[in-house]
Amino acid sequence: MSETSRMGSGRVFPALPPHPDPEAPFAATWWGNAWIDALETGALDQARLARGRTYARAGAVDTITVAPGRIVAYVHGSRPRPYRAEIRLRTMLPDHWDRFLDAVTADPAHIAALLDKDMPPALADAADRADVPLLPGARELSPSCTCPDRGHPCKHAAALAYQTARLLDADPFVLLLMRGGEEPDLLDELAHRNARAAAAEQAAPDGPPAPAPTTTPTTTPTASSPADAAAPAAARPSEPTPDGPALPAPAGSAPALPGVPARDVLAKDVRRPLPPPRATPAHPGEPPVLPAMPGAPDPASLEFLITDAAARAHAYLTSGADPFTAASPWHDAVRLAASHPGLTGRRTFSRQFAELARSVGRTPAGLSRAAAAWRQGGEEGLAVLESPWDPPAGPFDRARGALAAADLPRMTIHRNHLTNAEGSLQLRFGRDGRWYPYRSEPHADDWWPEGEADEDVVGALTAVLGG
Structure with a gap:
């Protein structure tokens, strides 16, 4: 993978390695230091900046996404x-942008410097004279973070800003992208403006004289030269007909050039064998951090869906089958909620979690309870939560005797449920022959899946009692 990759109207940079030297500066260029000056001048708490530097040096910042107007990680x-x-x-x-591009094309050295990933101070001075806000000023950087710290910036946003200075060092086009200009578009426009300026310079009366046209030696056209198209038919060499071999050339004409008709070559279907498949990675890939763009879907929701798609693709590659096939939208929503660490909860829920619950007509608390059941046993765990049943004689009938022999609390029976006298512990027998532990506040009848399912009733109850 290359150092960066383009994604929509932005660029994605892999996580930078740790910065082991605690005394080494984050920026080596004057424009990278100007970025850090803007960060530190606008900061309200130097202690948070120090923590941010520590996080950045330790490599705590993941993949960085740079888009017009924002940086996210x-x-x-x-x-x-x-x-x-x-x-x-x-x-x-x-x-x-119009004034900035004029300032760049006014001096060819500026274009050459940008192509060399350099930003000379003279270019920044020209931008200042043109009243172009190229470098950020104090308090112009606006940080935010999902952490509870309301500092300006918090240590996480400060770490991102310090790592961004290293990106700016390597490529000043990153700064231009933040300001809203993508590198390919800027280079195209600079090429057009430079060509127009050169043409205007040549057309000027007092400009340098245009170079004299060069002449090429006159040669006799061959059968493959453009002049052959204008030659009389009698003077042309023999040509292949659509239905068969070439006709003899008229007397006195040049001999036909050797070759194979293109239609014969293109008619053959010759394909190289496919390369062997790559080894399956050990873990699913991580999605980039997507920026929030006006009118675009919520980035956190997109990142969540990308994470799920990567997990499903990885499971399919390793097992040859999709293990996440859901029977209904409700089952799929429960699976999604159970598999994503950012969406689970019992009393407080993220906005994405609440939106997922509303999309299937359920409450966030109901979805959270179902997700806990799914983590216990997948679709069977959800069935145990939602569908009581009457098990036949056999292991279920012997369960209470096994609990009594192990000196565990006595349990009352109701359908496939065993419940202790206080109404705080419950074991539910699944159709798969496993016992699923549940907890509730005493006599509240508010049962939540807790612990792992177990084929041994004693082991299932012992595990939840120990927890």
């Missing part, structure tokens, strides 16, 4: 789940 903190940090920067208006 997941940043790992003290909790297992990373936070989504974002920094916004105003994009330039069309008249700003």
Whole structure:
């Protein structure tokens, strides 16, 4: 994979390696240091900046997505789940870009410097004279983060900003992208403007004289030269007919050139064998952090769906079958909620979780309970939650005797449920022959799946009692 890849109207940069030297600066170029100056001048808490530098040096910043007006990345903190940090920067208006491109084309050295991934101070000075907001100023960087810290910036957003300085060092077009200009578009426009300027310079009365046209030696056209098209038919060499071999050339004409008709070559279906498939990766890939764009779908929802698609594709590659086939939209919603760490909860729910519940006509609490059941046993775990049944004689009847022999609490029977006297512990017998433990507040009849399913009734109850 290349160092960066384009994605829509942005670029995705892989996570940068740790920065082991605690004394080494984050930026080596003057424009990278200007970015850091804007960050540190606008910060309200130097302690958070210090923590951000520590996070950045430790490599806590994941894949960075740079798009017009914003930079986004997941940043790992003290909790297992990373936070989504974002920094916004105003994009330039069309008249700003017009003046900036004029300033670049005014000096060919500026174009050469940008192509060499350099930004000379003279170019920034020309942008300042043209009133173009190229480099960010104090308090122009607007940080945000999903962590509870309301600092400006928090340590996660500060870590992202420090790592971004390393991207700017390597490529000043990253700064131009933040301001709203993509590199291919800018280079195309610079080429057009440079060509127009050169043409205008040549057309000027006092400009340098146009170079004299060069002449080429006159040669006798061959049968394959353009002049052959204008030659009389009697002077042309023999030509193949559509239905058979070439006709003899008229007397005095040049001999036919050797070759094979193109239609004969193209009619053959010759394909190289496919290369052997690559080895299946050990884990599903991680999605990029998508920026929030006006009118676009919610980035967190898209990242969630990409994560799920990657997990399904990886499972299909490793097993040859899709293990996530759901019987209904409700089952699929439960599977999604159970498999994504950012969507689970019992009393507090994220916006994405609530939207997922509403999409299938359920409450967030109901979806959370069902997701816990799915984590216990997949579709069978959900069936145990939703569908009581009457098990036949056999293992279910012997369960209470096994519990009594193990000196465990006595349980009352109701259909496929065994419940203790306090109404706080319950074991549910599934059609797959496993016991599914549940907990509730005493006598509240608010049962939540808790613990792992077990074929041994004693083991299932012991595990939930120990938890």
